Amino acid sequence: MLSNPFETPERKAFRETIEAFVAAEIRPHAFEWDEQGGIPMELHTKVADLGVWGFGIDEAYGGLGFDDPFMRCDFAVAMGMCGAGGVPAALGGRSISIDPIYKLASQEIKDRCLKDIIEGRKQSSLGITEPGGGSDVARMTTTAKRDGNHWLINGSKTFITGGMQSDYYVIGARTGGEGLSGISLFFVDADAPGFSRTPLTKKMGWWASNQATLYFDDCRVPAENLMGQEDYGxxxxxxxxxxxxxxxxxxxxxxxxxxxxxxxxxxxxxxxxxxxxxxxxxxxxxxxxxxxxxxxxxxxxxxxxxxxxxxxxxxxxxxxxxxxxxxxxxxxxxxxxxxxxxxxxxxxxxxxxxxxxxxxxxxxxxxxxxxxxxxxxxxxxxxxxx
Ligand SMILES: Cc1cc2nc3c(=O)[nH]c(=O)nc-3n(C[C@H](O)[C@H](O)[C@H](O)COP(=O)(O)OP(=O)(O)OC[C@H]3O[C@@H](n4cnc5c(N)ncnc54)[C@H](O)[C@@H]3O)c2cc1C
The missing domain is CATH 1.20.140.10 (Butyryl-CoA Dehydrogenase, subunit A, domain 3)
Known part of the structure; x- marks a missing residue:
């Protein structure tokens, strides 16, 4: 077996902790959870306690205060070995929305939501793919139009991992003209008016996780929920x-x-x-x-x-x-x-x-x-x- 030329005692300790956790807490149950179509809610907080969603995130938000690509990858490798792909998918839906929230969301949103997401008490999803296509991100058709102190979002997203359970969403929507320069990101609470979701069923795999189609029907979010610079999403x-x-x-x-x-x-x-x-x-x-x-x-x-x-x-x-x-x-x-x-x-x-x-x-x-x-x-x- 190859040995990592970039190994450090900290990386070794982290990897061994993750591997021991997966062996004791996930692998014995992964198949059963996948067949049942879900994981226990407490698994989110148990996994969060390992620090795996805190890379590159300030400690004030429950993060680790440092980043390490090797540790990020070691976690993903261990999860890939857990016995059912649906389990890491159920846990990891939030992982692709954390960085945008940390880097781009308003202070109020970060203070209100980020710690809960990173510590596993709340879930979040990233919604980019649309029913009309996922590969060509620059052609997304969901729109967001300014209406006084709010944005009105209209359109739909699909295949959104964790979407049926998430409390928060990071959504791509068109605020400007055609193409890649007219897209912005928005933070959407699950209870925002005009937001609804339905599950994708009869999937080939990833049964322990859920994927949703999200609907935005004049979905109203505060102006401050624009994430980052308008049109630079x-x-x-x-x-x-x-x-x-x-x-x-x-x-x-x-x-x-x-x-x-x-x-x-x-x-x-x-x-x-x-x-x-x-x-x-x-x-x-x-x-x-x-x-x-x-x-x-x-x-x-x-x-x-x-x-x-x-x-x-x-x-x-x-x-x-x-x-x-x-x-x-x-x-x-x-x-x-x-x-x-x-x-x-x-x-x-x-x-x-x-x-x-x-x-x-x-x-x-x-x-x-x-x-x-x-x-x-x-x-x-x-x-x-x-
Ligand atoms: C289980 C699951 C979970 C997912 N979770 C999320 C999520 O959480 N958030 C999210 O936003 N999205 C999610 N996705 C969506 C995923 O990112 C998209 O499925 C992916 O980007 C491809 O988009 P598409 O399915 O619309 O395929 P299309 O864009 O319609 O493409 C169809 C096929 O054509 C190929 N193709 C497209 N254009 C070209 C070209 N120019 N040349 C050659 N081949 C081409 C593609 O490679 C693909 O194989 C998820 C998907 C699945 C299946």
Whole structure:
């Protein structure tokens, strides 16, 4: 197994704490929670106690007072190994809305809401994707028009993770003309007049989490709920994607590790043609291929984290192209590992209740969500100046 050349005692301690928590508190129940379609509410506060939603957030709001990309990724890897993708999704819906609230929301909103979100007592979601499309963010059609001391929001968002339970939303809406320069972000309370939501049901996976369609029908929010500068929301959305995508890459790595670990365990104890499967050369090659891909994605993540740590001087310095490339590279590697692991487990893998079956079912949401493989490739090449 590779060792992290950027390891510190603090990172090691954090990772071991997270891994022990996942092993004791999540993994024994993850399958059952996923089948039931939800997680216990107290899991939010228990996970919050680990500090995982406080990276880069001031201690006054319940944050850690420091950031560490390695620790962020170690958390995502551990969650990727928990046994059911719906559980990290149920917990993590809030994670993509925390940075925008911290950086852009009014003081009143931060004082009222942020600590509760970070400490797991309240939930929040980010709403960018619309029924008309998610990849082309610059063409969003939800509008916000100024009306005295309020904004009136009209339109709809869909696939919003945690949307059925969230208390607060960060919503992208068009305040200006067409294209990327006319978009702004808004903070919306769940009890805002004109706001409603319905669940997305019959999903392929992520059962323990909920996804919602949100409706804004002359939804009235105070003028102060505009987040950041009017018409500059696109840039904030794009910056926010960086950690979401790096987190999804690390999550994919956790799922790949599941494929490798469970394949080895199965191949060691299952006998075919008179010997353990692990002694058959074809199986050994599958294990070698999976292991090499795990190492490659892990190395990619560590290098990107080191680059963020060494050069991070605000969002402008994030290695955007590398994050995009790592995400599609990881999800393709994950697809490979999920398929090979299913082959190794054979019929047993097809039955619900084992981690490999869950990973196989959850490959596509990681490959599509937060920026699909096609969009990641396109953006990476554009970042290369081509
Ligand atoms: C379970 C789940 C949870 C989600 N949670 C959230 C959330 O919390 N908040 C949120 O805002 N969104 C969320 N999303 C939405 C997600 O980010 C979008 O699904 C994603 O961005 C793709 O958008 P789309 O589904 O509208 O696909 P489209 O944009 O309609 O694209 C469809 C397909 O065409 C491909 N494509 C599009 N344009 C091109 C092109 N130019 N060249 C080649 N191929 C192209 C895409 O890669 C994609 O595969 C979630 C999605 C899922 C499935």
């Amino acid at each position: 696109f840039l904030q959305i794009v910056h926010n994607f960086n950690y979401e995508r790096l987190g999804l890459t690390a999550w994919a790595l956790g799922m790949m590790r599941v494929c490798l670990e469970d394949s080895i365990a199965w191949a060691q104890q299952r006998e075919t043609f008179g010997k353990p499967m692990i002694k058959h050369q074809v199986i050994r090659h599958k294990i070698a291929d999976m292991s090499a891909k795990v190492d490659a994605v892990q190395s990619y993540i560590w290098t990107i984290c080191a680059q963020i740590e060494a050069h991070h001087n605000g969002e402008a310095d994030m290695p955007v192209a590398e994050i995009c490339k790592a995400k599609f590279f990881a999800t393709k590697a994950l697809e490979f590992c999920a398929s090979e692991a299913m082959q190794i487990l054979g019929g047993a893998g097809y039955l619900r209740g084992n981690r490999v079956e869950n990973v196989y079912r959850e490959v596509k949401v990681i490959a599509i969500g937060g920026g699909s493989e096609e969009i990641m490739r396109d953006l990476a090449v554009r970042q290369m100046g081509l």
